[in-house]
Amino acid sequence: MASGVGSSASLWTEVSRCGQNGDFTRALKAVNKILHENKDDVTALRCKIVCLIQNGGFKEALNVINTHTRSLTSDMIGFEKAYCEYRLNRVESALKTIEGIAEQTDKLKELYGQVLYRLERYSECETVYKDLIRNSQDEYEEERKTNLAAVLAAQSMWENSTPEDLGLTDSTYELCYNAACGLIGRGLLTQAMKKLQEAEELCRRSLSEDTDVTEEDIDAELAVIHSQMACVMQLQGRTEDALALYNQVVKLKPSDVGLLAVTANNIITINKDQNVFDSKKKVKLMNAEGVEYKLAKKQLQAIEFNKALLAMYTNQADQCRKLSSSLQAQNPSHPRPVLIQVAQLCREKQHSKALEQLQRFSEHHPESASGIKLTMAQLYLTQGLVFLFFFHAHTLTHTHTTRVSALVMMYTHEEDIDSAIDVFSQAIHYYQSEQPGSVTHLALVREAADFKLRYGRKKEALTDLEQLWKQNRKDVHTLAQLISAYSLVDQDKAKALSKHLPSPDTMSFNIDVDELENSHDATYIRKRATKVSGETLAKDQGQGDVKKKKKKKKGKMPKNYDPKSTPDPERWLPMRERSYYRGRKKGKKKEQVGRGTQGATSGAAAELDASKMASSPPTSPRPGSGTGSATNVVPPRQQKPAAPAAARKKPPQKKKKGGKGGW
Numbered sequence: 001m002a003s004g005v006g007s008s009a010s011l012w013t014e015v016s017r018c019g020q021n022g023d024f025t026r027a028l029k030a031v032n033k034i035l036h037e038n039k040d041d042v043t044a045l046r047c048k049i050v051c052l053i054q055n056g057g058f059k060e061a062l063n064v065i066n067t068h069t070r071s072l073t074s075d076m077i078g079f080e081k082a083y084c085e086y087r088l089n090r091v092e093s094a095l096k097t098i099e100g101i102a103e104q105t106d107k108l109k110e111l112y113g114q115v116l117y118r119l120e121r122y123s124e125c126e127t128v129y130k131d132l133i134r135n136s137q138d139e140y141e142e143e144r145k146t147n148l149a150a151v152l153a154a155q156s157m158w159e160n161s162t163p164e165d166l167g168l169t170d171s172t173y174e175l176c177y178n179a180a181c182g183l184i185g186r187g188l189l190t191q192a193m194k195k196l197q198e199a200e201e202l203c204r205r206s207l208s209e210d211t212d213v214t215e216e217d218i219d220a221e222l223a224v225i226h227s228q229m230a231c232v233m234q235l236q237g238r239t240e241d242a243l244a245l246y247n248q249v250v251k252l253k254p255s256d257v258g259l260l261a262v263t264a265n266n267i268i269t270i271n272k273d274q275n276v277f278d279s280k281k282k283v284k285l286m287n288a289e290g291v292e293y294k295l296a297k298k299q300l301q302a303i304e305f306n307k308a309l310l311a312m313y314t315n316q317a318d319q320c321r322k323l324s325s326s327l328q329a330q331n332p333s334h335p336r337p338v339l340i341q342v343a344q345l346c347r348e349k350q351h352s353k354a355l356e357q358l359q360r361f362s363e364h365h366p367e368s369a370s371g372i373k374l375t376m377a378q379l380y381l382t383q384g385l386v387f388l389f390f391f392h393a394h395t396l397t398h399t400h401t402t403r404v405s406a407l408v409m410m411y412t413h414e415e416d417i418d419s420a421i422d423v424f425s426q427a428i429h430y431y432q433s434e435q436p437g438s439v440t441h442l443a444l445v446r447e448a449a450d451f452k453l454r455y456g457r458k459k460e461a462l463t464d465l466e467q468l469w470k471q472n473r474k475d476v477h478t479l480a481q482l483i484s485a486y487s488l489v490d491q492d493k494a495k496a497l498s499k500h501l502p503s504p505d506t507m508s509f510n511i512d513v514d515e516l517e518n519s520h521d522a523t524y525i526r527k528r529a530t531k532v533s534g535e536t537l538a539k540d541q542g543q544g545d546v547k548k549k550k551k552k553k554k555g556k557m558p559k560n561y562d563p564k565s566t567p568d569p570e571r572w573l574p575m576r577e578r579s580y581y582r583g584r585k586k587g588k589k590k591e592q593v594g595r596g597t598q599g600a601t602s603g604a605a606a607e608l609d610a611s612k613m614a615s616s617p618p619t620s621p622r623p624g625s626g627t628g629s630a631t632n633v634v635p636p637r638q639q640k641p642a643a644p645a646a647a648r649k650k651p652p653q654k655k656k657k658g659g660k661g662g663w
Contacts, residue, residue, distance in 0.1 A: 008034060015047060024054040042071050049080050058084040074100055079108050086111065089293045091118045106136055113147065120296060122155045126163075142172065149178035156185030158298050170195070173202035177225055187438035189232050190471075196229045223254045227263050235439045237446060238472055239270050246270075250285070258294025260285045265303050273313040280314070283307065301331070308340050312347065320344050333365050335372055342375060355379055404444065408451070417455050424448035428464075442471060449481070458485040476502065 011030045018027035028051040034044045045068055052061035062084040065077055074081070078101040085094035098112050109132055116125035129148040133141065145168055152163040163182070170176040180195035203222055207213045230245035246267050254260060264282035271279045286303050295303075308323035321344060328337035338361045345354040358379070362372040404427045411420035428448060431441035449464035465482040469475060479500060486494035570578045 008037065019047075024051040027051050028055070040068075040071055042076075045072060046077060046080075049077065053080065053084065058087045062088070075102060079105070079111065082108070082111055082115075086115060086118075091115055095119065106132065110144075117147075117151060117154070120154075120158065122151050122159065126151045126155070130166075146172065146174045146178065149175050149182075153178045153181035153185065154296070156182040158185075158296055160185070162186060170198065173199040173206065173225075176202055177228070180228065184228070184232060184235075187435055187440075189236055189439065190437055193229065193232050196225055196232065200225050200229075219252055220254055223249050223252055224256070224259055227259060227266075230263075231266060234266060234270065236472060237442060237468075238475065241474065243267065243270050250282075256294070257285075257288040257291050261288060261291045261295065261303065262299060265299075265306055268306050268310060276310070276314055279310055283310065301327075301334075305336055305340070308337075312340065312344050317344060317348070333367070335361065335365070338372070339375060342379075346379070351379055417457070421448070421452065421457070421460065424451065437471070442468070449478075453481060453485070458488055461485055462489070473500075 011034050014030040015027050015034075018024065018030065028048065031044050031048045031051060034041060035048065038044070045064065049061045049064055052058070052064070062081065065072055065081050065084070074097070078097060082094045082097040082101075085091075085097060094111075094115050098108060098115065101108060104112075109128055113125050113128040113132070116122075116128060126148065129144055129151060133144050133148065136144075148166070149168050152166070155161050155163045168175060168179070170179055176195055176199035180192045180199060183189075183192035183195060200222060203225065204218060207218045207221060226245055227249045230242040230249070233239075233242035233245065246263050249263050250260065250267070264285035267282050268279045286307070292300060304323065304327055308320055308327065311317075311320040311323060321341065324337045324340040324344070327334070328341075331337065338357060342354040342358055345351070345357070358372050358375055404423055407423045408420045411417070411423065424444065424447070428441070428444050431438065431444060435441055445464050445467055449461045449468060452458070452461035452464070462482070462485050465478055465485060468478045469482055472478070479497065483494045483497050483501075486497060570580075575581055
C-alpha cells in the first residue's frame, strides 16, 4: 500500500515537472499510469485532456470527455470541450457548449468571440470583444484590439456597413492591416494602399529585431499583406502589377490554404478567358483541404462562381451547368448562377431559351430584376428586337451603373454619340461627389475615356485620361492614350508627356514561352532542342572555329567557258522569249526523211540521192546487165530494212511506281 502511494506521488511529481517544462508527451505517459491504477481520478482525467490538447489530439481529448460525462461535468471541463469542438471545425456544437456553461470566464468569452466570428455573427462578436477590452487588464489587450479590428473590417467588407470609429491605434502591423481591410470595404482604395504599405514596413521592422527570424520567415509573414496590396491594385485597374504580386505570393507556397485559395481565385479573375492553362492549375489551390473553414461564405461563393465561369470558358458545358445548378440550389435568389447558365445557353446559340429563363427568374425574384432586365435588353438587341430592348432599358431602376450601361448601349445603337457621352458625364459627376476615387467611379471614367476614343472624340477624352493617369502614374497604356489625344490638340504637351514613357530596354513583358506553347489553344509547337553536355558543346564550338578558317571552294565552270567573253544577259530566259529568237527554219528535216519503206535507214536514202554521188566517168555495162544503172543498186521497192523493228534491242525501261494503274 505504501509503495503504491509512493509510486503515485512520484508520478504526480513527474506530471508537474513535465508540465512546467512543456513536455506534454512524457506527462501524458505518467498520467496514463495514474489512470491505470484509478480510471475515475478526475484530476488525472483533466490532466490527460490538457496533455492531449497541447499535443494536438483534439479528437482523443473529446472522446475522453464524452466517455466520462458523469465524473466530468460541463462546469468543470466545459471550456476544454468547446475548444476541442472549435478546433475540429464543429462550430455550432462549440456554440451550444459555451452557451450551456453557467460561469462565463474571460477565456471562455475569448473563445465565444472566436466562435461568433467564424459563424459571421459580427455584431455579437463586436459586443463580446468590447466587453473584454473594457473589463480586463492583462498582457493580452493588444490581441483583443487586433481581433476587434478584424471584426470591424469584416463588417465593412462582407456586410457593406460602415462601423463606428472606436479609436483603435495602428501601433502594430496586424492592427494596420485590419484598418486597411476596412478601408477596402468602404471603397477607399488609395488610403487602403497607404495603410498596407505602412503595415508592411511595421512588419519588417518588428520581425527583423528578432535574430532567430530569417528573411524567408519575414516573406511568409508578409504574404497576406502583399496579396491584399495586389487586390487593391486589381481594383484600381493595375492588373499587370497585381498579377506579378499574386504570382510572387503563390511561389512562396505559404502554409495558409485560405490565403492561397483567395490569391489563386483572383489570378483566375484576371486571366478570364485567356491563359486558361494557368487558370486550371490555380483551381487545384482553390480545392485544397480545409479551405472551407478558412474563408467567409461570400469568398467561398465567389470561388464557386469562378469555377463555373472557367468551365464555360474551357467549353465544358456539362460541368458548367452542374456547377451553376448547384450554386442556384444553394442561393435561389442570387442572380449570378442564372446569368452563368444564360451565358452558356448563348454560347450554344439558344437565345430564346435563355430569355425564357431570365424572364422566369425576374418574375420570382423582383429584387434582382435590374441586372436581369439589363441582360434581357442586351439579348433582345443581339436578336435585332430593338423595340423590346428600348422597353427593358427604360424600365430599369435608377441603379447608376446598370442604367448607364443600358442607356449608352441604346444611344449607341441610335448613333446618338453625344447623348451617350452625356450619360457618362452625369454618372461620373454623381460618383465624383458621392464616392470619389472609388472602384465604380474609376471604372466609369475608364469606360467613358475608351468610349470617346472609340468614336474619335479624343479632345473630349483628355479630362478622363488625365484623371486616370493621376490615379496611377505607372499605367503606360493610359499614358500612351493621353499622348495620342494631346498630339491632335497640343503637340508640345504631348512631347512633354512622352518623357514619362519607359524605354524599351526597361520594359519586361513577363511572357512564359513554354507555358504559352503548352496551352490548349496553341496551334504550333516548336521542337525542343536536346540537352547538350559541356564537353560536346566545347567540341562543337572548336569544330566551328576550324570550319570558319577553311576557304570556300569555287564552283565548277562549264567546259566551253570563256572568261573574256561577256555572258548572254538573256541566258535565264526560255529560248522562245529571247529577243534574237527567229523561230524554226522550215524544210530543215526534209533530207532526213526516208523515202523507202517504213523502218528504212537513212543511209539507204543517202545512197539513192544522185546529187551526193561522186562524179566519175561512166563504165561500160557488163554483159547481161541493164543499162543506165549501177550494178549494186537495189530498187526502192525491193529494199529490205536492216533489221525488223521488233528485233531491235531497246534499253530496259524502269518499272513505274503505283502498280498497274497506268497513267
